[in-house]
Amino acid sequence: VSPELQLSLILFAVVLGVMTGVVAPIMVWVERRGAALMQDRRGPNRVGPFGLIQPLADALKFIFKEDIIPANADRTMYLLGPVLALVPAFTAFMVIPFGPAVTYQGVEVNLVVVDGEAGVLILLALASLGVYSLVTAGYGSNNKYSLMGSVRASAQLISYELALAMAVLAVLIPAGSFRLTEVVAYQQANGWNLWLQLPGFLVFLVAAFAETNRLPFDLPEAESELVAGYATEYGSMKFALFFMGEYINMATLSALLATLYLGGWSLYPGWVPPEGWLGVAAGAAILGAKIAAMMAFYVWVRWSFPRFRYDQLMRLGWKVLLPIALATVAVVAALTVAGWY
């Protein structure tokens, strides 16, 4: 096994462990306490200090609940739903660079699980598969609310993925590569894309909320209209898997946003990381901090904005975000050719 592959496998295992063991439980806690904070309540504060052990208690409850499959559900599709929620969410993380290149067993290796030429396209491709979890779940449940949720999910995700991909494309043009390592290197040299491509950043930000089904765009779930949308018929651990998938998706898109627009693992443009593994640790910590800030922003927005109506959501996607994204691509391409970027 080559050093690159070894490092890739180690990285993948670490990411997987951190995602399931740290990010998901902490996000559950942050979300509930954050909601309480914004609504002037106390929130869960009984289990452990500040209620920090609450997610563990929740998980135990989920595991010991009776596992039900509705009698009229389509068994295969019903069981496939939660699985499909997790697999793309986990694998999409593979192309995010976690730190500066490092010498491992005498070989200079980029700190990415998969450093392929297609780079960020792999992430977008895997993220686009996430919709199948909602579709199979809703269809398999054999429930009208679930089906409504699925239909909404499929229309919504297609609309927003397009704007998202266009915004990403605008970032890739000046960087001249699909590799996210190159995008980070470009920002090291030229400054963060947040300032260079503000319209694209805003499009990406809004589309990311729709892509992860978070409020104000959680129409597939919409508890005030559709009970719980695609997840209506799910209980116990299967429901928890959807929840986990949502948080991991949020983390993936936050990581992508941090890498594309906020300089990735770099502290500021031109930052020189410390040599060797210390630099890796510093880079990973900085990227982690940026992801955490984005996730906190997700929670903040969730408890600040009301839900959009479905037609408003579609109009926003096709008539506002997509034109802005297309214009950004055109302008950036022209400026790049002119040599201004």
Next chain:
Amino acid sequence: MELAVFIMFALLAVVFAVVVVAHRDPVKSTMSMVVTLFSLAVLFVLLGAPFIAALQVLLYTGAILVLFLFVIMLLNIQKEISLPAGRTLQRLVSLAAAAFFVSFLGMLFWVRYADAPQPPYTEAYLSIRALAAELFTTFLLPFELVGLLLLVAVVAASLLARAPADPDKEEATQARAPESEGREREKQRVAEPSGVEVSNGGEP
């Protein structure tokens, strides 16, 4: 290792391609097609074309098939009813036709490609940069034509998506538009000239 992965995903692709045709539930057919196209993407990766693989997943499995599912669920297409028993002849004939078609295609590919010279599959030959260079130099005209074709299709699709208004009313407003209607309306018409033209031609 590579051979094992190839065999696994080639089998998946073929088996689920059969399921696409054979299954009676349209949603499950579409889901099987997802598996088939995803397996094909894996085969593209094995051939050293990760870019094509990513596009395959992004466009076909991630967008087009989601659209299929959307339409199937929106129109509430039911399961197909299987043919009543006793149509043995029909089944035999279709089987024979399928067998003939498969062997014909197989023979065609065999004759055409068995001894064909292989291009040099180097990293430079397979890179995205090389692909882009080919697209924008050697194949520029076809590339632009495809773009034009897609544009026409988009215009046509958005025209079809516009709700067909009451034909009499539509004609009346159009006849009046230049003189009596406000400037706002005129601006709107000017903004979408192609749509108006085609819709006039399409009206009875």
